Each structure stands twice: as structure tokens, then as C-alpha cells.
Amino acid sequence: MVKRTSFGTADCPVARSVDAVGDWWSLLIVRDAFDGSRRFGEFQRSLGVAKNILSARLRSLTENGILEHTDSDYVLTPKGEALFGVIVALRQWGEAFSFEPGEPHSELLDRRDGKPLRPLEIHAADGRPITPAETEVRKLD
Template sequence: MVKRTRFDDESCPVARSVDAVGDWWSLLIVRDAFDGSRRFGDFQRSLGVAKNILTARLRSLVDNGILEHTDRDYTLTAKGEALFPVIVALRQWGEAFAFAPGEEHSVLRDRRDHQPLQPLEIRAADGRKLAPADTEVQKVELLDR
């Protein structure tokens, strides 16, 4: 068996995030938890994943503080709920690029007015909308100078 590469000691927040929730099963489990799944069987029915894989991913999400496990239920922690914008961003990217024009797909709606959500936007501290070209990463080695 190939040993999994770990990124938990990286200085990059993206690498550490991927280390915690980077595989597709984990992200789909988190998605289902937002959709109301709470029990092992709920996740298994929704995802159709093998029980051993689901067990390992649930354990990892619990170990990483993303889910909390009681006798019967798995619930999102505050750390898990903080993944909501990540799930919404993936959903919105998928709506824009993973479906053929006119192809039906699920829609995330506001419970209050039942309207689809506005696209997420990245904003500067002063409120300006930012594009990738408007940002830069300050690497740790530059901070040490």
C-alpha cells in the first residue's frame, strides 16, 4: 500500500486544509452533513461508498475536529461549519463548469426566500472585489527576512 503524503507541517494554509479534508469522500461527507445527514447509514446510502472507506473518512473528520461523533450521530463542529463557504464555492464552480448548458442540477437556495444564492466573491479589506491577479501570497521565507 502506498503511504499517504501528509501536509500537516506545511506553511501553506491550502496544503494543511487539503490534508484535513482534501479527498473527495471527505468533502462529500461534509456536504451531506450540511444537507442533514447525521448517521452512518445516511452517509452510506447517499454516497454509496464502501463501509470501510466511509468509516475511515468519518474517523479522520472526527480526528480533525470537523465532525463530532456521539453514540449514533455525526454532527458538524464549528470548525466543520466553517467549511460552508468552501462547499458553496465548489458547488458554484460546478454549476458554472461541470454541467452542459441546460443540464439539470441541484440548486442551493436561501431558506427564507427560496432564491438561489448570489455567487461568492472575494473582497479586499476595503470591500473591493478581487480577482486572482489582485492578490499575492506572502511566503513564510519572506516573512523571516
């Protein structure tokens, strides 16, 4: 088996984030946790993933402080709940670019009014919407 490269000590926050939750199984486990899955069997039924892979991903998510394992449940920690925006962004990107017009898919709705969420926007510190062309990466010393 090929050993995965670790980015846990990289100076880039994106690389470190990908190191913690960067494979598709982990992100789908987090998605399912937001959707209410708590037990090993619930994750396995939803994802159809092999037990050994699911065990490894749950262990990694727990070791990285994203999930907490109680007696029989896996629950999102505050660090895990902070991934909500990431999951919503991936969902909205997928809705926009991964389906043909009219093709059925799931929707994320506001429980209070049953309406879909507004598309996520990135805002500058002063509140104005900002595009990638208006940003730059600067390394901190």
C-alpha cells in the same frame, strides 16, 4: 496500498487544509452533513461508498475536529461549519463549469425566500471585489 503524503506540517494554509479534508469522500461527507445527514447509514446511502472507506473518512474528520461523533450521530463542529464557504464555492464552480446548458442539477437555495444564492466573491479588506491578479502570497516569519 500507497501511503498518502501528509501536509499537516506544511507552511502553506492550503496544503494543511487539503491534508485535513482534501479527498473527495471527505468533502462529500461534509456536504451531506450540511444537507442534514447525521448517521453512518445516511452517509452510506447517499454516497454509495464502501463501509471501510466511510469509516476511515468519518474517523479522520472526527480526529481533525470537523465532525463530532455522539452516541449515534455525526454532527458538524464549528470548525466543520466553517467549511460552508468551501462547499458553496465548489458547488458554484461545478454549476458554472461541470454541466452542459440545460442539464439538470441540484441547487442550493435560501430557505427564507427559496432563491439561489448569489455567486461568491472575494473581497479586499476595504470591501472591493478582488481578482487573483490583484493578490500575492507572502510568507509570515
